Amino acid sequence: MAGARITRVVVRRRTLRYALPTDFAQRLEGQAVRAVERRAKYLVLELSSGDRLVMHLGMSGSFRVTRAGRGDASSRRYYHDTSRLDTHDHVIFEMSNGVTIVFNDPRRFGFMRLLTTDEHATHLALTRLGPEPLAGTFDAAALAAQLARRRTTLKSALSDQGVVAGLGNIYVVEALHRARLSPKRLASTLVTKSGQPRPAVSDLVQAIRDVLTEAIRRQYRTGADNPFRVYDREGERCLRRGCPGTIRRITQGGRSTYYCPICQR
Numbered sequence: 001m002a003g004a005r006i007t008r009v010v011v012r013r014r015t016l017r018y019a020l021p022t023d024f025a026q027r028l029e030g031q032a033v034r035a036v037e038r039r040a041k042y043l044v045l046e047l048s049s050g051d052r053l054v055m056h057l058g059m060s061g062s063f064r065v066t067r068a069g070r071g072d073a074s075s076r077r078y079y080h081d082t083s084r085l086d087t088h089d090h091v092i093f094e095m096s097n098g099v100t101i102v103f104n105d106p107r108r109f110g111f112m113r114l115l116t117t118d119e120h121a122t123h124l125a126l127t128r129l130g131p132e133p134l135a136g137t138f139d140a141a142a143l144a145a146q147l148a149r150r151r152t153t154l155k156s157a158l159s160d161q162g163v164v165a166g167l168g169n170i171y172v173v174e175a176l177h178r179a180r181l182s183p184k185r186l187a188s189t190l191v192t193k194s195g196q197p198r199p200a201v202s203d204l205v206q207a208i209r210d211v212l213t214e215a216i217r218r219q220y221r222t223g224a225d226n227p228f229r230v231y232d233r234e235g236e237r238c239l240r241r242g243c244p245g246t247i248r249r250i251t252q253g254g255r256s257t258y259y260c261p262i263c264q265r
Helices: 024-028 117-122 140-147 154-159 169-178 199-218
Strands: 006-011 033-039 042-047 052-056 062-067 089-095 099-104 111-115 248-252 255-259
Touching: 006 024, 024 111, 052 117, 111 117, 140 154, 140 199, 154 169, 169 199, 169 255
Parallel strands: none
Antiparallel strands: 006 089, 033 042, 042 052, 052 111, 062 099, 089 099, 248 255
């Protein structure tokens, strides 16, 4: 989409998580896409009008990309593959470069919002985000500053987008396993009384970076195999070499947490 112009927008269903405005297509058609960016879990398109199209995939949303004469360019198998039924194709973008982008969302938890420049600068969901986990500014000191104020579990703290931007449930539990940290541990215990990070914070920062980098590289495609170390492995043997533990599942904040009670402390 970057550098191309939006020639046509087809809205097949307006009732996503938030209803699309009646002039949604009209405000987009004819606009050039100056840039495509990501902030946490949000995709942001900067348009030539100055507006921003902010999009979120929710639980089951995805984009299908087709190119004129070349078919589906995004046909991959992911760990949680989404439906390809046309009934779930809600918004279609036709671009001047021959690309068509289809937003598919069976559960309709995803959303799209058109923001003016001022609205984008003051949008609560965007201005309250924590540091990007793959940015150079994300280090032990930055994470410790966030954890020191949290009177909650480590799993809950890391799931808060104000602590670290963009971490989802799967990546939190995977990072905690890599760092050998229990999801039930209090977040503030990783920080000294003077606010300094304990050694475990550096391990956690590196684990977060590693699990995200690997996820991007592998795209976590799968056939029948589970590519994760602990996620969705309840009752299985811990994959850490030499660990005799068995993976458990508990519920925290309404989400499933998987961990090893032996090697995660």
